[in-house]
Amino acid sequence: MASHAIEIRNLYKIFGPNGVDFIDRVKAGMSKSELNEKYGHVLGLQDINISMPAGGVMVVMGLSGSGKSTLIRHINRLIEPTAGEVLYDGVDVCRMNEADLRDFRRHKTAMVFQKFALLPHRTVIENTVYGLEIQGVPAAERQKRARHWIERVGLSGFENHYPNQLSGGMQQRVGLARALTNDADILLMDEAYSALDPLIRVDMQTVLLELQKELKKTVVFITHDLDEALRLGDKIAILRDGKVVQQGTGQEIVLNPADDYITAFVKEVNRGRVINVETIMTPLAGNPEGMPIAAGTVLEAAARAMTAANQTIAHVVDASNRPIGSIPLAAIIASMVTPAEHDQHAQAAA
């Protein structure tokens, strides 16, 4: 199944009984606090424009109250937008009628929840077949497909356990298996790993990355953790107070934070695991020197390889092994530490 991109255009959400009445004033520039204090309505999202890459992982990052969970619920319309469009395959999800929407949710999307949201009275396998069951897939077929995914997420042998009998990490594996069994193009993950212990979280990130390598679904992943965002995201959008502050690849955000808020965020990031060698290499002048390093390698790995080989300079090679730039160890180390002016910015922001 070829994956399709999701386009979000001019999306607004105003919570409150008469949200629509205020849309023009918000578009004209009324602030979130003014709307709240004077009219008692809450501005959830304003003017969101994101194109989510087909077959890639789109991470939406923000702190609590930034509107990220509201945003992901617009993609399968668990929340009705006040204005704007969510386009999938050229169709506006926000204009679908009830039957089309149900069909869209059944066949095109699958969702994983922060608090797992498993059915407590059903066993692991009964939970996993849920999506297929409501689609009306025959029992034998849905059992077969569910068993496949239970095995893939590493839960073989637990098919007949109840969710209560499993740890948080295992319950979320059930949540993931339930979503994958649906075989939908879009995978929506709403803070799916936020409730897990740090080690299990990294573990689950690995599971997702490995599955994604072969599945190539359009994944929308919500998180409040920048490290998680950088590890998983092909593209990242950072949300604050219902607005997109910056969007781009992880490298772009770490290297060029749009404002003090994001600078403060990226300050603590391990840059060596985000920035690639070709980002900081200098164009090749003369013959390639030192050991070859593949483009796409992160700085930390490059530094490790060079230190092990006792080299102070290396050249970057592209996919066809052609040298494209050179990179000294000193430059790598300089780029791995947070620039001084970022530190000052961050302090000013804090």
Place this chain on the structure above:
Amino acid sequence: MALCDNMPAVVCRFPALSDSTIRGGRKVIDEGFKGLVRSYSSIIDAAVQPLQTFLNFLERLFVTSPWPIVLTVMLVVVYSCSRSQNVTIGTAAAMLFIGLFGLWNDAMVTLAMTTVCTLFAVVLGIPIGILMARFDRVQSFVNPVLDVMQTMPSFVYLIPVVMVFGIGKVPGMIAVVIYAIPPMIRLTNLGIRLVDREVLEAADAFGSSSWQKLKNVQFPLALPTIMAGINQTIMMSLAMVVVASMVGVGGLGKNVLGAINNQFFTVGFLNGFALVAIAIIFDRTSQAYGKRLQKHTEVVHG
């Protein structure tokens, strides 16, 4: 009274409507109602005839079947619901005592009546509860009705029931169902409203229709509360079957009524205890069944 001497009369005596006005109004309502009942009596009789036949059939089935068969069936039902030896043995002992004291037939009549009434209350109550949980407007309409049903002394609504249906099993049953159905409706409504919102959202996200959501998520998760409602309904039907004996329902309640009228101390208590025994059997069986349905909540990851 001294205070009243210097005051206008309207402050001292509540300005009630005059006796003749009230009498006139009462007469109009009573006559009107009686007239209505009289003119539709044949239709009402025809409408309740199937119910009457069903009740008679069930009562006869319970009373005329040989007691070992009834006892065996009862024990099988109790055991298959509760899976508890203690409850089953207790049931056998209680029923044997009831038989020993010559109350077997009366107990069977009561049992038949309670079973039918509970079934009716459950079958009517659950859908009403579901509607209440789904639509706030239904809830705001049904809630006050339930308040009236629960607080209105049961003797009061026995009056119109008897006027419409006469004396017999059907009016008795209607009175019992009116009395016993409120907890069924309320707890169904409550149980469904308490279902975890996140799980409901998950059901929506996978594209469940309302019926699928009700069947797969809301009803099963509300089941513990609904079972508590069924348990309450059973208890209240049993209590009300005694009161309903005043309008011609036989069984243990009738004996109690006779004992009150004649001050037969022993008879009263014997029948009372027989009712208690039946109540305990119903209660323990239905509770154990409810608990068994919830076995998944007991096993916890550790």
